[in-house]
Amino acid sequence: MASTSASPAFCGIPKASTTAARASLNAPSTRFLAKIPFRGLGFSAAVADPVLSHHVATRLRSFGSSSAKPVRGIVTMAKKSVGDLTAADLKGKRVFVRADLNVPLDENQIxxxxxxxxxxxxxxxHLISNGAKVILSSHLGRPKGVTPKYSLAPLVPRLSELLGIQVVKADDCIGPEVEKLVASLPEGGVLVLENVRFYKEEEKNEPEFAKKLASLADLYVNDAFGTAHRAHASTEGVTKFLKPSVAGFLLQKELDYLVGDSHSTKHKDCL
Incomplete structure (x- = not known):
């Protein structure tokens, strides 16, 4: 695959010298999520339409049940949330995180x-503070093959700033070079894979492509509700090869929101 950016050397979690700096990593807050409007996160239809909200929530009630059948695009997960994973579960483990980083960029890639x-x-x-090695995956836009303007490279500086560490980007999402970067990833490090939609196999949910993605990690976290309802390789296919597969804090928050909404509308004559 064509290269879209250079990959700098790894720099792990900075050794913070202050209590406040360490606390920012050891006690990640989810309060920020409560302030985010759902329309900004990709599932505005369910919020705007109570009928659709009820329908989606009803289908998702079995989420997290080991005995339930998986809903298309939303996998059944043994442990419901990433918050259920302890330091013992995460330390030294390679964690494939599917996020939704599909942010708007201007003509200057800002x-x-x-x-x-x-x-x-x-x-x-939460993952890096517990010693996990995070492999971050996302799509950006609707590219037709490798398209430089849809590279995730412009997102890396902002991610690094928000996390307080040097985030590293791979020039691909699968392949030998990516495997080398994963092998050198330190505990508490973050590697951003290139746009998974540069491969048509992503949206086709090709098993071999999903298997290659899954081979990079030990367990899976889905934190991309905006695309979780789509049965793509990075949202559904990988879960056939990675256990446990759990929901991230954002995904869990949105699922709880929808399920709660279904309880408030189930007695309404809206279906």
Whole structure:
């Protein structure tokens, strides 16, 4: 695949000398998520339409049940949330995180709204503060093959700033070079894979492509509700090869919101 950016050397979590700096990593807050409007995170239809909200919530009630059948695009997860994973579960583990970093960029490749990036931070901070090696995956736009303007490279500086560490970007999302970067990833480090939609196999949910993505990690976290309802390789296919597969803080928040909404509308004559 064509290269879209250079990959700098890894720099792990900075050794913070102050209590406040350490606390920012060891106690990631999810309060920020409560302030984010759902329309900014990709599932505005369910919020705007109570009928659709009820329908989606009803289908998602079995989410997290080991005995339930998986809903298309939303996988059944043994442990419901990333918050259920302890330091013992995470330390030294390679964690594949599917986030929704599909942010708007201007003609100069400058981020004009970083809401989705900020929304992904609590989950990532929880993982790195517990010694996990985070492999961050996302799409950006609707590219037809490798398209430089849809590279995730412009997002890396903002991610690094928000996380307080040097985030590294791969020039691809699969392949030998990516495997080398993953192998050198330190505990508490973050590697951003290139746009998964540079491969047509992503949206086709090709098993071999999903298997290659899954081979990079030990467990899976889905924190991209805006695309979680789509059965793509990075949202559904990888879960066939990675256990456990759990929801990130943002995904869990949105699922709880929808399920709660279904309880408030179930007695209404809207279906």
């Amino acid at each position: 981020i004009t709204d970083d809401t989705r990036i900020r929304a992904a931070v609590p989950t990532i901070k």
